[in-house]
Amino acid sequence: MAYQFEFADVFAYWPELLRGALHTLVLSGLAMVIGMVVAVLGALGKTSGPRWLQWILDAYIEVIRNTPFLIQIFMIYFGLPAAGVRLSSETAALLALVVNVGAYGIEIIRAGIESISKGQIEAGKSLGLRPLQIFRYIILKPSIQAIYPSLTSQFILLMLNSSVCSAIAAGELTAAAGDIQSRNFRSFEVYFVVTCMYFAMSVLFWGAFAAIERAWLRKPSLR
Template sequence: MVSYVFNFSFLERTWTQFLMGAGQTIVLAGSAIVLGFILGVVCAVLRTGGGRVASTIVGAYVEVIRNTPLLVQIFIVYFGLPTIGLRLSAEASAIIALAINTGAYSSEIIRSGIESIARGQLEAAECLGLSRVQVYWHIILLPAIERTYPALCSQFVLLMLASSITSQISAQELTAEANIIQAETFRSFEVYLVVAVVYLGLSILFRAALHLIGVLAFVRRRRLGTPL
């Protein structure tokens, strides 16, 4: 019978590395979420009301991103852009690749919300004399984002977890730091158990932060007490 003795003594000297890695993960994921959300909104608007050409281009972008591995997309940005003279750091490449990826998924989520808006609401807005911009902003886009916000939150948390893949291009996030610590201590089991716990904590933190943003952003839901 094999007996394994757990040893977490390495945490005494490496906890700062885990902390820095977690902080970098928050920066990478947070930046990609903001950029990806903006890209997703723009793509959803173009696909639903931007004409045939814009809709086709956005549709092709979404299909390409959704049907190729995230790791390959990261490699294309990090190793491909330098071939055309655009050199970026590992962290910048990671943010761009993650934003492009989450933008495609977010656009489809938001598009489903836009298409769920009842035609009668649009007719009522037109009867009230609202401009096209006002109709799209207040009657279509904001309610669509509100309806799909829970799905967006789940997608953003998945993005944060997927950011671990960026360790493959030496982005110094949590998993990359864990790989370094594991190579120094040879305590693979313990190191990755710690990483799993930290990622669990980050998931809870991100969900709490996104919930708070939803409470502040969607006044109607807050008044009605509707869960986000």
């Protein structure tokens, strides 16, 4: 007998899918904002901080980049309670995403900062700019302009990686899909719809990032 597709059995649970998608957007958005702060501070520490801080940041980056994201989540959610730190699944998911994207973001932003020539920095000093102004206008903004595509790609991967947070029962889209599938047993239909929803959310983030680039990061025209 041929398989009968029944997408109505999936759409009957649309409120749960919508809540899961909204939770994914909020979780990813918060992780992106906090992770960006971690990445900027970490990149600043890597490029101009004391040697001991650079060693700590190097160790953090190498550990995160060379271990699976799922293990990182388990270490935070299941490992920290052994040290007396208990976190809810939502807080653990957010912390894991921030820790993960922060490590990758530090290296991306560091590469952008190191692409700025020393002559531009010296020019800023000769104009009487304060160190914070030099970092903000001469180093940070041009470096982000240079690495913006790589940084936004990493943020999209962060949003997609949030699906792994279902392993600790965080209430995002993949967790909602698993709950629905366990009730209607329509695996193909459920995960096909969820795939389309993740694609739509990726497009939404790409559109938001493009709008940010047009508003704040586009280089002025030479004409």
